[in-house]
Amino acid sequence: MDKINQKPRNLKPGNKDYEFWQDTWKRMRRHKMAVIGGTIIIILYLIVIFAGFLAPYNPYKGFKKHFFHPPTKIHFTDEDGLSWPYVYRTESVDWADYEIIRDKKYPIKLFHRGQEYEFLGLFDTNIHLIGVDEPAHLFLLGSDNYGRDLFTRILFGGRVSMFIGFVAIFITTIIGLIVGGIAGYYGGWVDNILMRFAEVIMSIPSFYLLLALAAVLPIDISSTLRFFLIISILSFRGWAGMARVIRGMVLSVRNEDYVLAAEAIGARDPRIIQKHVLPVTTTYVIVRATVSIPGYIIMESGLSFLGLGIQEPNASWGNMLTAAQNVTKITRFPWLLIPGFMIFFAVLSYNLLGDGLRDALDPKVTDSK
Amino acid sequence: MKKMVVLTLVLVFLFSFSILSMAQEIKLKDPWVSEREQGQHGGTLVSALLGDPKTFNVITAQETSSTDIVEDYIFEGLVSRHGVTTEFIPVLAKDWEISEDGTLYTFYLREGVQWSDGVEFTADDVIFTFDVIKDEDVPTSTRDVMMVDGEFPEYRKVDKYTVEIEIPKPFAPFLNNMTTFIIPKHKLNDAWQAGNFNDMWGIDTEPSEIVGTGPFTLGEYRAGERIVMLRNSYHWRRDPQGRPLPYIIRWVRVISESQETQALMFEKGQTHALGVRGIDFNRFKENAEEGNYHMVNGGPTFGTNFLVFNMNPRNPKLEEQPWKYEWFTNLNFRRAVAYAMDKDTMIDQALAGYGSKQWSPVSAPNKVYLNEDVKKYPYSLENARAELEAGGFSWDDNGNLVDKDGRRVEFNMVTNAGNTQREAILNIAATELRELGMKINSTPIEFNKLVNQLMSEWNYDTIIIGLTGGVEPHSGANVWPSHGHLHMWNPQQEEPATEWEARIDELFEKGASATEIEERVKYYDEFQEIIANRVPVIYTVTPNALYAVRNTLKNTQPTAYGEMWWNIYEQYITK
Numbered sequence: 001m002d003k004i005n006q007k008p009r010n011l012k013p014g015n016k017d018y019e020f021w022q023d024t025w026k027r028m029r030r031h032k033m034a035v036i037g038g039t040i041i042i043i044l045y046l047i048v049i050f051a052g053f054l055a056p057y058n059p060y061k062g063f064k065k066h067f068f069h070p071p072t073k074i075h076f077t078d079e080d081g082l083s084w085p086y087v088y089r090t091e092s093v094d095w096a097d098y099e100i101i102r103d104k105k106y107p108i109k110l111f112h113r114g115q116e117y118e119f120l121g122l123f124d125t126n127i128h129l130i131g132v133d134e135p136a137h138l139f140l141l142g143s144d145n146y147g148r149d150l151f152t153r154i155l156f157g158g159r160v161s162m163f164i165g166f167v168a169i170f171i172t173t174i175i176g177l178i179v180g181g182i183a184g185y186y187g188g189w190v191d192n193i194l195m196r197f198a199e200v201i202m203s204i205p206s207f208y209l210l211l212a213l214a215a216v217l218p219i220d221i222s223s224t225l226r227f228f229l230i231i232s233i234l235s236f237r238g239w240a241g242m243a244r245v246i247r248g249m250v251l252s253v254r255n256e257d258y259v260l261a262a263e264a265i266g267a268r269d270p271r272i273i274q275k276h277v278l279p280v281t282t283t284y285v286i287v288r289a290t291v292s293i294p295g296y297i298i299m300e301s302g303l304s305f306l307g308l309g310i311q312e313p314n315a316s317w318g319n320m321l322t323a324a325q326n327v328t329k330i331t332r333f334p335w336l337l338i339p340g341f342m343i344f345f346a347v348l349s350y351n352l353l354g355d356g357l358r359d360a361l362d363p364k365v366t367d368s369k
Numbered sequence: 370m371k372k373m374v375v376l377t378l379v380l381v382f383l384f385s386f387s388i389l390s391m392a393q394e395i396k397l398k399d400p401w402v403s404e405r406e407q408g409q410h411g412g413t414l415v416s417a418l419l420g421d422p423k424t425f426n427v428i429t430a431q432e433t434s435s436t437d438i439v440e441d442y443i444f445e446g447l448v449s450r451h452g453v454t455t456e457f458i459p460v461l462a463k464d465w466e467i468s469e470d471g472t473l474y475t476f477y478l479r480e481g482v483q484w485s486d487g488v489e490f491t492a493d494d495v496i497f498t499f500d501v502i503k504d505e506d507v508p509t510s511t512r513d514v515m516m517v518d519g520e521f522p523e524y525r526k527v528d529k530y531t532v533e534i535e536i537p538k539p540f541a542p543f544l545n546n547m548t549t550f551i552i553p554k555h556k557l558n559d560a561w562q563a564g565n566f567n568d569m570w571g572i573d574t575e576p577s578e579i580v581g582t583g584p585f586t587l588g589e590y591r592a593g594e595r596i597v598m599l600r601n602s603y604h605w606r607r608d609p610q611g612r613p614l615p616y617i618i619r620w621v622r623v624i625s626e627s628q629e630t631q632a633l634m635f636e637k638g639q640t641h642a643l644g645v646r647g648i649d650f651n652r653f654k655e656n657a658e659e660g661n662y663h664m665v666n667g668g669p670t671f672g673t674n675f676l677v678f679n680m681n682p683r684n685p686k687l688e689e690q691p692w693k694y695e696w697f698t699n700l701n702f703r704r705a706v707a708y709a710m711d712k713d714t715m716i717d718q719a720l721a722g723y724g725s726k727q728w729s730p731v732s733a734p735n736k737v738y739l740n741e742d743v744k745k746y747p748y749s750l751e752n753a754r755a756e757l758e759a760g761g762f763s764w765d766d767n768g769n770l771v772d773k774d775g776r777r778v779e780f781n782m783v784t785n786a787g788n789t790q791r792e793a794i795l796n797i798a799a800t801e802l803r804e805l806g807m808k809i810n811s812t813p814i815e816f817n818k819l820v821n822q823l824m825s826e827w828n829y830d831t832i833i834i835g836l837t838g839g840v841e842p843h844s845g846a847n848v849w850p851s852h853g854h855l856h857m858w859n860p861q862q863e864e865p866a867t868e869w870e871a872r873i874d875e876l877f878e879k880g881a882s883a884t885e886i887e888e889r890v891k892y893y894d895e896f897q898e899i900i901a902n903r904v905p906v907i908y909t910v911t912p913n914a915l916y917a918v919r920n921t922l923k924n925t926q927p928t929a930y931g932e933m934w935w936n937i938y939e940q941y942i943t944k
Contacts, residue, residue, distance in 0.1 A: 326629060327649070
């Protein structure tokens with residue numbers, strides 16, 4: 001006896017949905033730049049997620065006597081030729097001027113026991129991938145104004161920068177889909193009211209809203225939470241643009257045969273919208289999300305530049321870059337600009353990926369291309 | 370033929386002009402003569418300004434962006450303080466006498482000083498200036514400063530070149546008030562009589578209308594671009610050869626709000642001098658020869674940076690968090706925080722190595738009144754922990770600091786955003802306090818918001834802020850006595866809340882009425898000891914006054930007090 005297949009969708013070869021995603025993946029893979037971008041993004045996310053383990057130090061730990069320390073030189077050879085990598089300790093001789101003391105070699109230790117941190121929020125540990133014993137320091141990318149390890153802070157700062165966009169996109173997408181879907185599907189006065197409302201929302205000047213918000217929010221909440229709040233509130237304004245596009249797309253499929261058919265067999269409106277109308281917008285939503293994440297990364301750095309974003313001592317790429325706003329710092333301590341390169345790479349990779357995704361998801365693109 | 374007519378006209382014009390000027394011949398009897406080397410006349414000086422002026426009216430001007438333009442360069446006082454020694458020097462008054470009982474001041478004016486439009490400066494101008502300051506309708510902070518015992522001093526003209534001022538009781542800081550800038554009666558009297566004084570000499574005034582006695586006059590003002598100041602040819606200072614000063618003919622002051630831009634302008638050779646930030650000092654020094662300039666380290670500045678605790682029982686937040694009042698009024702707690710200030714690191718990281726530690730409420734370069742033997746709190750977390758224990762605090766299992774009721778010590782610490790030095794001091798202080806197990810919410814906030822919290826809302830926890838400081842300790846009379854508006858930790862008290870605050874009130878009164886400097890020093894020494902002992906405010910570090918001066922600009926002597934341009938009248942430019 002045949003059993004009724006309860007699963008609504010069957011992602012197995014032969015299924016239409018499966019074929020669509022498989023084709024997309026194929027087209028995607030042909031897009032070399034998008035693959036590179038995607039790979040870099042995946043690596044970046046892995047790095048920031050495992051920041052506590054990969055970073056040699058704690059992001060707040062300042063070495064008072066080693067501020068503006070240049071990247072520690074790692075030696076791979078000694079008198080006997082190749083050797084296990086090691087470093088020398090340094091001592092401050094003048095302001096931000098350091099001398100290498102070659103009295104002892106400090107080998108770089110794998111799974112070094114250093115400062116405590118919480119591994120993925122699960123348990124406390126003090127094992128770091130690499131590290132050196134005191135009094136030597138392992139500043140892979142140098143140290144900042146307070147003697148904090150820049151590499152460590154880039155990894156931790158990336159958490160904020162890389163994840164900040166998700167919250168915003170989540171909120172904008174949900175509201176955008178609901179409002180756009182309803183407006184497009186029902187049309188008439190519902191459409192009219194919702195769209196006029198969206199236009200009112202769109203006309204709120206976001207910059208002044210931000211300044212006002214920054215002044216109103218209490219200072220005893222953590223700066224990351226504060227920033228998430230600002231971003232979330234901003235995204236309550238940002239859904240309007242999305243809703244307009246969704247509404248247009250819904251409007252165009254509203255009278256397609258399959259929608260009318262669903263209506264004819266008595267499906268209820270919410271179901272039709274959910275099952276037959278909104279899936280049309282999937283590709284648009286995916287592409288839009290991918291392309292707007294870098295926007296939020298840039299926005300975070302812009303806000304930190306104005307002093308409204310992530311606050312010291314917390315790190316984000318934006319506020320780390322703010323520390324390099326001085327000719328002296330840029331010329332003498334150029335490693336302070338590295339967070340800027342991280343922003344650059346992340347944004348570029350996201351844009352490449354977004355480009356590739358758009359091409360791959362576009363149903364008009366045929367295999368013959 | 371036409372040429373002849375023109376020539377005749379010109380001759381007639383010149384002739385009549387010379388007759389006119391002869392009729393008005395005013396002889397300068399008491400010139401001041403420069404003792405620095407003889408310079409060359411001519412040249413254009415270029416420097417940078419941080420902001421646009423709001424007014425050219427020196428009486429109503431409040432913000433430094435306005436006073437930086439008019440004070441000392443366009444307008445002058447009867448007396449002034451020397452840029453290096455900070456002692457009183459005669460300016461428009463060539464001399465003065467103080468009666469034995471210290472209540473009658475007689476000023477003898479320089480005879481034959483002219484305003485920049487050629488009219489003679491006399492005792493009438495001085496009287497007019499005091500009239501204006503006394504006028505309740507004129508918004509000026511000078512009036513409050515001039516008050517002695519709640520009364521405006523009596524002033525009268527004795528003759529054309531002598532003015533007498535009588536104050537109700539001896540008040541040593543009074544001479545300091547005579548640095549007030551004198552304005553011309555012949556230009557402003559009508560407006561003042563008509564009640565329009567406050568609208569006079571705004572920034573849209575025709576520059577030639579603004580008339581002063583100082584070395585420069587206003588030539589041109591372009592908002593957001595530049596201010597051009599021109600040599601006042603009637604100025605009363607003379608070079609060693611007896612020719613009128615200043616040497617410099619044009620002084621262009623470019624307006625640029627960013628210090629970074631100002632530094633770049635100097636590096637490109639566009640300006641003659643620059644106030645350098647600590648972080649840039651070494652870089653500038655290395656390029657000094659190439660850029661044809663030299664560096665000057667003027668020592669610690671008068672400005673201060675300190676942390677203040679809110680000990681105000683009227684703090685509206687105390688309803689929810691009454692324990693914060695208990696912590697902040699706990700002397701051991703305050704001392705613990707004082708011990709946790711790592712000033713060496715602050716100098717290194719916030720001031721790039723160019724700064725000094727401060728322990729006393731009197732500014733470090735104030736050699737006359739500074740008490741160097743006050744209680745000091747050198748950085749030591751052990752001492753801090755010991756003080757906390759003595760104050761009834763302890764640590765829980767996680768190393769968090771808790772008070773005697775087991776409540777976690779958590780408070781906010783803010784400073785004004787945009788001041789990178791203070792932001793760094795805030796970060797360093799907060800890091801150390803976290804090390805002690807406190808939870809510190811530290812963030813820079815907007816300046817106006819900060820001032821509101823400090824001055825009127827009284828709802829802050831702790832603030833890192835600074836005061837300008839000065840030579841005369843009595844200028845802190847709005848800060849230290851318990852009724853002061855700026856008595857930050859508990860302002861405008863009707864009765865002093867503590868015994869030591871009562872003692873400070875007393876000391877300030879005695880210090881003001883004593884006439885002998887030694888006696889005054891004694892009172893202000895005790896005041897400094899009390900503040901250092903009770904630490905209502907914790908002093909941090911003071912930056913040094915650093916300058917880069919182009920070698921073509923001569924006779925300069927930048928100091929922390931007089932800054933770059935205090936002797937602008939004898940500075941000159943070599944070709």
